[in-house]
Amino acid sequence: MAAQIYSGEKYASRRREISANLAKRPEFHDSKPLPFMTREEKILESSRKLTLISKHMNEIIDPSDKRELYHLNCEVLGIEGNPMALHGDMFIPALTAQASDEQQEKWLSRALRREIIGTYAQTELGHGTNLRKLETIATYDVDTQEFVLHTPQITALKWWPGNLGKSSNYAVVVALMIIKGKNYGPQTFMVPLRDEKTHQPLKGITIGDIGPKLAYNIVDNGFLGFDHYRIPRTNLLMRHTRVEPDGTFVKPPHAKINYSAMVHVRSYMITGQAIMLAYALTIATRYSSVRRQGQIDTTQPEVKVLEYQTQQHRLFPSIARAYAFVFAGAETVRLYERVLQEVETGNVSLMADLHALTSGLKSVVTHQTAQGIEQARMACGGHGYSQASYISEIFGVAVGGCTYEGENLVMLQQLARYLVKSAGLVQAGQSSKLGPLVAYLGAKSDSTSLIDRTPTPGFAEYVKTFQHIARKQTLKAAQKLFGFMEKGDTREVAWNKSTVELNRASRLHTRLYIVEAFVRRVEEVADPRLKEVLTDLLRLHVNYELLDVAAYALEDGFLSSSQLDYIREQLYFYLAKIRPNAVSLVDSWEFSDRELRSVLGRRDGNVYENLFAWAKASPLNKTDVLPSVDKYLKPLMESARASKL
Numbered sequence: 001m002a003a004q005i006y007s008g009e010k011y012a013s014r015r016r017e018i019s020a021n022l023a024k025r026p027e028f029h030d031s032k033p034l035p036f037m038t039r040e041e042k043i044l045e046s047s048r049k050l051t052l053i054s055k056h057m058n059e060i061i062d063p064s065d066k067r068e069l070y071h072l073n074c075e076v077l078g079i080e081g082n083p084m085a086l087h088g089d090m091f092i093p094a095l096t097a098q099a100s101d102e103q104q105e106k107w108l109s110r111a112l113r114r115e116i117i118g119t120y121a122q123t124e125l126g127h128g129t130n131l132r133k134l135e136t137i138a139t140y141d142v143d144t145q146e147f148v149l150h151t152p153q154i155t156a157l158k159w160w161p162g163n164l165g166k167s168s169n170y171a172v173v174v175a176l177m178i179i180k181g182k183n184y185g186p187q188t189f190m191v192p193l194r195d196e197k198t199h200q201p202l203k204g205i206t207i208g209d210i211g212p213k214l215a216y217n218i219v220d221n222g223f224l225g226f227d228h229y230r231i232p233r234t235n236l237l238m239r240h241t242r243v244e245p246d247g248t249f250v251k252p253p254h255a256k257i258n259y260s261a262m263v264h265v266r267s268y269m270i271t272g273q274a275i276m277l278a279y280a281l282t283i284a285t286r287y288s289s290v291r292r293q294g295q296i297d298t299t300q301p302e303v304k305v306l307e308y309q310t311q312q313h314r315l316f317p318s319i320a321r322a323y324a325f326v327f328a329g330a331e332t333v334r335l336y337e338r339v340l341q342e343v344e345t346g347n348v349s350l351m352a353d354l355h356a357l358t359s360g361l362k363s364v365v366t367h368q369t370a371q372g373i374e375q376a377r378m379a380c381g382g383h384g385y386s387q388a389s390y391i392s393e394i395f396g397v398a399v400g401g402c403t404y405e406g407e408n409l410v411m412l413q414q415l416a417r418y419l420v421k422s423a424g425l426v427q428a429g430q431s432s433k434l435g436p437l438v439a440y441l442g443a444k445s446d447s448t449s450l451i452d453r454t455p456t457p458g459f460a461e462y463v464k465t466f467q468h469i470a471r472k473q474t475l476k477a478a479q480k481l482f483g484f485m486e487k488g489d490t491r492e493v494a495w496n497k498s499t500v501e502l503n504r505a506s507r508l509h510t511r512l513y514i515v516e517a518f519v520r521r522v523e524e525v526a527d528p529r530l531k532e533v534l535t536d537l538l539r540l541h542v543n544y545e546l547l548d549v550a551a552y553a554l555e556d557g558f559l560s561s562s563q564l565d566y567i568r569e570q571l572y573f574y575l576a577k578i579r580p581n582a583v584s585l586v587d588s589w590e591f592s593d594r595e596l597r598s599v600l601g602r603r604d605g606n607v608y609e610n611l612f613a614w615a616k617a618s619p620l621n622k623t624d625v626l627p628s629v630d631k632y633l634k635p636l637m638e639s640a641r642a643s644k645l
């Protein structure tokens with residue numbers, strides 16, 4: 001099963017080898033539980049481990065394999081980030097996709113060797129979503145052939161970029177490019193921020209950390225201001241866009257090619273989110289098979305809480321989602337790699353499809369992941385609320401994904417633009433022009449669903465029902481938009497009046513894609529034992545998801561209430577059928593205890609003695625009487641006693 005999750009036996013077994021190798025290297029392990037460290041201690045500890053990774057990486061992984069490096073980072077550094085997180089996630093991808101060969105020679109090789117540390121500085125205090133209104137300006141000075149970077153007001157301060165505050169000495173900075181008074185929109189520049197020897201900020205640079213956040217606190221998200229700060233013309237990233245010495249602007253082959261670093265993260269983060277959801281579910285499912293409370297049969301001992309149907313309903317549909325997301329994530333990465341190669345040859349035709357797909361997936365997957373993790377926390381009762389479970393940290397890190405790389409409701413609108421265009425083609429009788437991701441929009445719907453109307457209903461009937469729902473909502477929302485426009489609203493006003501419905505269409509389209517990705521993967525499985533278990537999980541998934549969106553199919557009679565009853569019964573049947581495999585389904589992700597960092601999620605199930613040991617290790621328990629008691633509580637109680645006398 002691990003080979004299914006990790007798209008092949010080769011990487012699944014490499015993960016095992018890497019984990020086994022690290023088990024023998026205590027210097028790579030956390031020196032104490034992360035929840036007991038201050039932010040400063042965590043950053044120090046993470047930097048210590050980063051240095052070790054840099055020194056010994058070649059003995060443990062093949063550093064050219066992204067997935068091996070990712071696994072090494074998960075084991076050693078964990079999810080709370082590290083001082084070079086953005087260096088790998090965005091700085092290197094930005095240089096790879098946007099720097100010319102000459103620029104790559106100069107900077108990418110140094111970045112790969114870790115001679116310099118970089119980040120991606122785009123968001124500002126006043127603007128994150130609306131990139132066209134960023135306020136940092138890069139004005140071209142033809143005389144000196146330099147760009148002058150400037151922060152004209154406080155809202156123009158870069159704000160949020162990861163590792164900008166304290167760790168990075170370079171950044172790919174996004175600024176509005178002005179040449180001879182003309183605004184050429186957001187462009188990307190390679191910018192030195194700190195002296196390479198002293199690490200002191202360079203003259204003209206104001207820089208620092210933005211302070212603690214909900215989670216992800218090992219990362220020093222930062223602020224950055226420029227005071228007429230000059231960089232050479234050749235620091236504009238020029239793989240696709242160019243500015244000649246005389247200020248002539250040479251257009252890229254696609255207007256949004258500079259957004260590639262964002263598309264990179266959106267493509268990979270689907271897998272990252274699936275893994276975080278699986279972390280939380282591993283913890284909660286294992287704990288639920290250890291925790292005994294209450295009875296189902298009063299003549300029998302207390303049961304494991306995993307026997308309760310409510311607990312199964314809380315956890316198993318999310319287990320199915322984690323599998324669905326990891327399968328969809330693998331497809332997304334494949335498409336991303338293909339588009340990256342095609343863009344190199346000047347073919348930008350798939351950029352819009354990739355952008356639409358990743359915008360939708362990013363939004364739906366992060367939202368459902370956060371919901372699933374929060375349910376996993378509640379499934380652990382009181383102990384889920386303790387940081388010993390580590391689920392609160394996993395939640396905090398994962399939920400950040402709803403905001404970064406494009407606020408979810410904004411990114412759903414990006415997919416909606418694509419869907420509206422496709423609906424326009426359908427309306428114009430040009431369905432043959434629809435791309436493969438939206439071809440179903442042009443198909444004719446049956447009048448009713450055949451779920452439970454055929455002897456052995458397969459997944460095709462479910463897929464058709466999801467298609468019907470997504471198609472109906474897309475065409476309806478597009479019609480709403482066109483209707484407002486026909487009545488005289490501008491497109492923008494009409495769009496704003498239709499966005500809730502448009503975003504619903506985007507979600508339904510994306511949920512259909514996720515179901516299809518799951519079906520595609522199960523159909524490929526050859527081993528009959530694995531196929532059976534995955535088929536059960538997929539059946540749980542389609543029934544649960546359909547029930548969640550059934551209103552759309554009930555309102556036009558596509559599904560009847562008796563079919564809905566059938567879907568519900570199927571759901572309950574598969575909850576019970578999956579129960580014996582539940583622990584194996586989470587164990588199949590093969591997370592080591594080191595990687596999970598959870599007392600509740602321990603593989604050996606020895607939860608209670610380890611919770612007690614964990615509590616005893618709390619810094620508060622170093623002394624029996626705290627200074628706060630000596631200084632305040634004792635005098636308070638003493639004066640209360642004295643006044644009673």
Ligand SMILES: CCCCC/C=C\C/C=C\C/C=C\C/C=C\C/C=C\CCC(=O)SCCNC(=O)CCNC(=O)[C@H](O)C(C)(C)COP(=O)(O)OP(=O)(O)OC[C@H]1O[C@@H](n2cnc3c(N)ncnc32)[C@H](O)[C@@H]1OP(=O)(O)O
Pocket residue numbers: 066067070089090120122123128129130131132162256259260262263265268269271272273333351352355403404405406407410414417418
């Ligand atoms: C192999 C397995 C390995 C395992 C690895 C697993 C996981 C690890 C991997 C990754 C790391 C994961 C997590 C990372 C951890 C931490 C966080 C790190 C980083 C966070 C970093 C950031 O947040 S960076 C800042 C991100 N900011 C944003 O996302 C801003 C959002 N805003 C925008 O993107 C844009 O402003 C916009 C798209 C909303 C609008 O842009 P605008 O220019 O105004 O365009 P429009 O007018 O709306 O549209 C015009 C036209 O362009 C099309 N378009 C827009 N963008 C793109 C694009 N990127 N590509 C192609 N086309 C695009 C748009 O659809 C329109 O088209 P039409 O006119 O045809 O409709």
Ligand SMILES: Cc1cc2nc3c(=O)[nH]c(=O)nc-3n(C[C@H](O)[C@H](O)[C@H](O)COP(=O)(O)OP(=O)(O)OC[C@H]3O[C@@H](n4cnc5c(N)ncnc54)[C@H](O)[C@@H]3O)c2cc1C
Pocket residue numbers: 086120121122123126127128129130159160161162216221400403404405406407408409410
């Ligand atoms: C953990 C974390 C890490 C980050 N790392 C980086 C980084 O490394 N580099 C970087 O540059 N940035 C980074 N960011 C910033 C991040 O990318 C932005 O915060 C994000 O893109 C959202 O933009 P915003 O903050 O401007 O939100 P806003 O746009 O202000 O969103 C506020 C509300 O307005 C709504 N809204 C905005 N525009 C529209 C619209 N057109 N239609 C309808 N509703 C709208 C949103 O839906 C939301 O409800 C990070 C953020 C976080 C939380």
